Amino acid sequence: MIIIPNIRLAAAADAGPIAWMSREYIEYGLGWSWTEQRVLKAIRDRSTNVAVIHERGSIMGFGIMSYGELKAHLSLLGVEPARRQRGLGAALLGWLEKCALTAGLERIHLEARADNPGAIAFYEEQGYRPIGTVAGYYRGTVDAIRLEKRLGRQPAS
Ligand SMILES: CC(C)(COP(=O)(O)OP(=O)(O)OC[C@H]1O[C@@H](n2cnc3c(N)ncnc32)[C@H](O)[C@@H]1OP(=O)(O)O)[C@@H](O)C(=O)NCCC(=O)NCCS
Incomplete structure (x- = not known):
């Protein structure tokens, strides 16, 4: 039998596993900033989507994106x-991007x-596309590459 993973918005009970994944997969060597409390705050924030991809009740990955007036910001993906x-x-990522597209963000x-x-x-x-480097973005010790994707209609080919 083939199991197809599903994507849904995270519930409060997912905050612990998401925070753990952030620490293990993304924040390694940096200390832990996306604690369970912070993830829970994001889950409850009306301008943020916390999405999980799951199979048979087990979470295999997650993403957190916040939506502003013109642009969205992807905070975490793992x-x-x-x-x-x-x-x-x-x-x-496509699921989170679709919300930004639907909201008409740039x-x-x-x-x-x-x-x-x-x-x-x-x-x-x-x-x-990379648009710059931010020195010491992570705890003053690790640099970040800032990337951007422009949304909107693509020119007809
Ligand atoms: C980055 C990450 C989320 C990608 O998830 P994933 O499920 O492996 O990615 P996908 O299978 O959807 O990859 C899609 C395409 O991206 C590219 N890609 C993915 N991982 C790559 C890698 N490590 N190196 C080079 N290209 C890669 C490939 O072209 C891939 O397509 P292909 O498999 O057909 O060649 C995952 O590697 C991860 O969780 N990494 C640790 C956490 C992290 O770094 N998060 C991002 C910063 S917040």
């Missing part, structure tokens, strides 16, 4: 190591650790 390179990250920004070339390659594959 997929369980054993499930990577299977399209789950792209599916989660662009999406995000920062990725400069020491994480795999993530930068992933974002470039999803249509994001």
Whole structure:
């Protein structure tokens, strides 16, 4: 039987597992800023979507995107190591981007650790372009590459 993963908005009970994934997959070596309380705040924030991708009740990945008037900001995106390179990250990002498109936003920004070339390659594959470097963005110790994706209608070919 083939199980197709589903994407849904996170519930309060997902805050703990999401915070754990953030610490393990994204904030390694930096200390822990996306604690359970902070994730819970994001889940309850009306201008933020916290999405999870799950299969048979088990969370395999998550993403957090905030929506402003003109632009959205992707705060976090992570997929369980054993499930990577299977399209789950792209599916989660696409789900969050669709909300930005539907809201008529112009662009999406995000920062990725400069020491994480795999993530930068992933974002470039999803249509994001590097627009700058932010020195010491993470706790003053790790630089960030800022990336941007412009939304809106593509010219007809
Ligand atoms: C970045 C991340 C979310 C990508 O998730 P994923 O489910 O593995 O990505 P996908 O399978 O959807 O990848 C889509 C495409 O992106 C590219 N890509 C993905 N991971 C890549 C890597 N490590 N190196 C180079 N290209 C990569 C590939 O072109 C891939 O397509 P392909 O598998 O058909 O070649 C995942 O690697 C991850 O959780 N990393 C740790 C946390 C992290 O760095 N998060 C981002 C910063 S917040």
